[in-house]
Amino acid sequence: MAFRFLSFQRAATRSALLLLLMGAALLTPCHAQQTGAIEIKVPYSLCWGDSPEKIHGMISAVKASETACSEKAPGKLVIEAEGLGIADPLLKKSIFTFRDGSLIEVELLYSEALWDGDKAVDFFDRTRRRIDERYGAGMLLVNKVKETPADPAAPTGSSYTLIIYNWSQPVVALELSFYSMEEKERAFRLVSLRYKTP
Numbered sequence: 063m064a065f066r067f068l069s070f071q072r073a074a075t076r077s078a079l080l081l082l083l084m085g086a087a088l089l090t091p092c093h094a095q096q097t098g099a100i101e102i103k104v105p106y107s108l109c110w111g112d113s114p115e116k117i118h119g120m121i122s123a124v125k126a127s128e129t130a131c132s133e134k135a136p137g138k139l140v141i142e143a144e145g146l147g148i149a150d151p152l153l154k155k156s157i158f159t160f161r162d163g164s165l166i167e168v169e170l171l172y173s174e175a176l177w178d179g180d181k182a183v184d185f186f187d188r189t190r191r192r193i194d195e196r197y198g199a200g201m202l203l204v205n206k207v208k209e210t211p212a213d214p215a216a217p218t219g220s221s222y223t224l225i226i227y228n229w230s231q232p233v234v235a236l237e238l239s240f241y242s243m244e245e246k247e248r249a250f251r252l253v254s255l256r257y258k259t260p
Contacts, residue, residue, distance in 0.1 A: 100196045102234040102257070105156075105168050106146070110233070110259050112165040117141050117158050124148065129155070137162045152185070167258040173251060179242065182251040186240040189253065190227055193238060200227035200238065211243070220245035235260040 104110065106120060114131075118141070121128050126145035134140050139160040147153025152172045159167035172185070194200060204226040211222050225240045237256040242249060 102197055102229065102231050102236050104165075104234060104257055105170060105255075108165060108168065110165055113163055114139055114141060114158075114160055117143075117165070121146070139163070167256065169257070170255040172253040172255075177251050179244075179249070179251070182242060182253070183240070186225070186238070186253050189255070190238055193227075193229060193236070197229045197231070197236070200229045202226075203228050203237075204239075216243070217245040230260055232260065234258070 108116070108120075118128065121141075121143045124146065126143050128141060128143050130140070130142040132140055141158045141160075143156045143158070144154065146156045147170075152174055153170055154173050155171040157167075157169040157171070158165060159169075174181070174185075177185070190200065202225075204224050206222070206224045208221045208223060211220060216222075221244055223240065223242045227238045229236045229238075235258050237254070237258070239254040239256065240252075241254070242251040244250075
């Protein structure tokens with residue numbers, strides 16, 4: 063039973079990341095009108111162009127755990143870390159992406175094993191409202207609810223929900239995503255904040 067749940071969670075995570083990447087790659091948002099809005103900042107007081115060495119040093123300085131460092135494509139390096147949400151237990155993972163040694167993206171992944179559908183959606187909605195208050199109204203890019211996965215590895219009878227909002231400024235674009243994968247009594251839910259160069 064535990065093995066089946068872990069297999070479901072791995073399939074759900076793989077589907078979530080695939081859908082989030084597809085959503086980011088296929089959709090080109092228009093720049094939102096952010097007149098008078100606060101400037102979006104890169105998390106952890108980082109700047110675009112920072113080096114992998116700076117990220118390694120930051121992770122080490124706060125005694126977080128670097129869980130992966132891999133080259134996903136020629137010139138594209140990805141560093142994953144856990145434990146950077148010192149005051150936020152819902153922050154499960156931080157992902158830093160580099161192109162040719164320069165930071166171009168930071169993604170923060172939030173989840174909670176005890177989230178039911180209502181609690182996960184409430185967390186997503188509260189996060190969206192806080193971002194709207196700071197940066198202006200976001201643009202809804204994707205709104206798929208209870209869809210059947212196209213991934214053949216997804217469990218039979220499962221469904222997914224994917225909702226993505228975008229806020230875009232000249233220097234930083236921010237995407238807020240909600241993903242859930244459900245199959246009978248099992249469910250996996252994830253909220254992502256993705257900061258990237260526009």
